[in-house]
Amino acid sequence: MHDNYKSTEFSDIDLSRWKDYDDVILDSLWLLGPRDKTGPHVGDYWGNFIPQIPHQVLTRFTKRGEVVVDLFSGMGTTLIECKRLGRAGLGVEIDPGVAERSLERINCAENPSNVPVAVLVGDSTTALTAKRVRATLREWGADAADCVILHPPYHDIIRFSELEGDLSRVPTEAAFLDKISLVAQHAYDLLKSAGFMALVIGDKYVDSRLVPLGFMCMQRCVDAGFVLKAINVKEILNNERGKGKNGNLWKYRALVGGFYLFKHEYVMIFRKPAARGKRA
Secondary structure, eight states, X not given: OOTTOOXXXXXXXXXXXXXXXXXXXXXXXXXXXXXXXXXXXXXXXXXXXXXXXXXXXXXXXXXXXXXEEETTOTTTHHHHHHHHHTOEEEEEESOHHHHHHHHHHHTTSOOTTOOOEEEEESOTTSHHHHHHHHHHHHHTTOSSEEEEEEOOOOTTSSOOOSOTTOGGXXXXXXXXXXXXXXXXXXXXXXXXXXXXXEEEEOOEEETTEEEOHHHHHHHHHHXXXXXXXXXXXXXXXXXXXXXXXXXXXXXXXXXXXXXOOOOEEEEEEEEOOOOTTSOO
């Protein structure tokens, strides 16, 4: 660290060298290209999001040594990036088989900073799981998470499992959004004052109508107390696995049905308000 080093309270980015960070996205349109498949990152899991997303979020909104919680950790994309970037990572996955497979990959990732990483099997909508997350954080010497990431199922677009509590099995949009409200509230309670949360979500079509699922979930996060900081649009070209990769049939259906083919999803950034007397 040099004499002129200057950073924010939530990032290690050196503001005295701000022009040098060409790899940090500051625009609201994220053109990330093909999925990063280096190291243990493998895009073989339905609905798996690309590593560049947590990489960008952690670079912008966390410092080395801080703790990140992913409440829908899936195959461990976020936790692999935590190890690479020197952040402690705690994931929650409802499917025991997926959790076990994810740990195999996570354990293969380089860990130069020797940070702790773990996956809890549990339902992120429940108070019991939130209690277990908090207990693990305390074992790691943290009172709260420094950053939270949410990448939930896009309701019933992909059926991930037959497990009770799996959000992809929730029968109605209203019930799904009520579950998202529970997760958002747990995320808020687990997050430190002035900490950041990222929500990765997309929309869907049902019976020839657009369901703005992303904005519906966004509102539930705001209702939980979060302040919305950004709505980033990420293109999904070349990253459509599990998101309805389209060909000529889908083009024909779009023309017939009067709709458009999804080429995007959202990376929404929220911040928990600072506690009274603390600077945000």
